[in-house]
Every structure is written in C-alpha cells, then in structure tokens.
Amino acid sequence: GSWYDADIDHVIISEEQIREKIAELAKQVAADYADEADGLLLVCVLKGAVMFMADFARALGRHGPPAELEFMALSTYGQGTTSSGTVRIRKDLDRDIAGRHVVVVEDIVDSGLTLSWLTRYLESRAAASVEVVALFRKPDAIKVSVPVKYVGFDIPSEFVVGYGLDFAERYREVPYVGVLKPEVYARS
Numbered sequence: 526g527s528w529y530d531a532d533i534d535h536v537i538i539s540e541e542q543i544r545e546k547i548a549e550l551a552k553q554v555a556a557d558y559a560d561e562a563d564g565l566l567l568v569c570v571l572k573g574a575v576m577f578m579a580d581f582a583r584a585l586g587r588h589g590p591p592a593e594l595e596f597m598a599l600s601t602y603g604q605g606t607t608s609s610g611t612v613r614i615r616k617d618l619d620r621d622i623a624g625r626h627v628v629v630v631e632d633i634v635d636s637g638l639t640l641s642w643l644t645r646y647l648e649s650r651a652a653a654s655v656e657v658v659a660l661f662r663k664p665d666a667i668k669v670s671v672p673v674k675y676v677g678f679d680i681p682s683e684f685v686v687g688y689g690l691d692f693a694e695r696y697r698e699v700p701y702v703g704v705l706k707p708e709v710y711a712r713s
C-alpha cells in the first residue's frame with residue numbers, strides 16, 4: 526500500500542476514468558481548433574493542474590493541432606479548505622499572448638472565483654480567444670458564472686484530493702481523486 530491509503534475515506538474517480546475522460550476532452554479540443562494554423566496556447570494553472578496539463582497535452586498531441594505550453598501559478602485556498610476570496614499571482618505568464626488562441630487548463634472549478642478572474646485577465650492581455658478545459662467541477666461553481674467550455678466530471682461538493690488537488694499542499698501525487706477521512710482535517 527501507499528502512505529496515503531489510510532487517509533482516504535473513499536475514491537470518487539479512478540485513474541482509469543481520468544485517463545478515458547482526458548482522451549475524450551483532448552479529441553473535442555483538437556477538433557474545435559483543427560483549423561488554427563498557429564496552433565493553440567495551453568495555460569496551466571499551477572499547482573493543482575500540473576497532472577492534468579501533463580496528461581492532457583500529451584493526449585492533445587495525438588490529434589493535433591500543435592500546442593505551446595505556458596504556466597501560471599495562482600492561489601486562493603492557501604492552507605485551508607475554504608476559498609480566501611482573493612486570487613494571488615505567484616507566477617505570471619512570461620510571454621505575450623496577444624492574438625493567440627488560449628485554452629486554460631484547470632483541475633477544478635469550485636466557487637469559480639479563480640477562473641472568472643483568470644479569463645478576464647487573459648482577455649485583458651488581448652488573447653484572440655480564451656476557453657477553459659476543467660477536469661472537475663463542483664455544483665457551487667454556478668455561484669460565480671464562468672463559461673467553461675470543456676468539463677470532465679461534475680462532482681459532489683465535498684473536499685477532494687488527488688490528481689493535483691491538495692489539502693494543505695499534500696495528496697497532490699495521489700493518482701486518483703478521493704475524499705479524505707474527517708480525522709485528517711481534525712489533525713491539522
């Protein structure tokens with residue numbers, strides 16, 4: 526077993542489900558951008574989207590068009606389980622995105638705050654278009670309206686970890702998505 530097995534109450538999305546869904550999402554995005562000669566710019570929202578970006582970019586590569594990979598680091602949750610309400614840029618884009626077709630690669634839409642801020646930010650940098658692919662979405666996401674064109678899974682409003690999603694920076698390396706046992710929160 527792995528160190529985290531004892532901390533996970535139950536799995537909600539398996540490794541295989543994640544792999545299959547990413548292949549589907551990549552095909553949809555590839556089809557929608559097939560005619561873009563300049564390809565597209567994937568913007569990964571670190572840290573949570575690190576696993577999704579790595580797998581999604583490779584799946585997209587099989588179907589084209591060419592993609593360039595860019596990274597931003599944003600944080601709203603910090604150490605806790607509830608959003609601070611403020612989006613912090615920990616790492617900004619390091620190149621000009623004017624005129625480019627941008628696809629934001631995000632792990633999860635929860636309140637929608639991070640993405641509503643980010644899509645406005647990218648539009649203000651004069652991207653030709655901005656769409657979002659999010660692997661997970663919680664029902665609360667409808668509170669702040671964010672147009673997310675590509676969504677992998679709608680999941681319940683529980684605090685989940687794994688596949689990039691953390692609790693106080695841990696559990697990102699768990700290969701599936703699961704719910705932590707309540708006593709794990711109580712410990713911190």
Ligand code: PRP
Pocket residue numbers: 570571572573574599600601602603608631632633634635636637638639640691
């Ligand atoms: C998490 C998650 C999303 C965001 C979603 O990031 O990775 O980016 O929160 O929540 P929202 O829709 O309520 O804004 P977090 O701020 O925890 O930073 P991290 O990616 O470094 O874990």
Ligand code: MN
Pocket residue numbers: 570571572573574599600
């Ligand atoms: Mn994040």
Ligand code: MG
Pocket residue numbers: 573602603690691
């Ligand atoms: Mg986090």
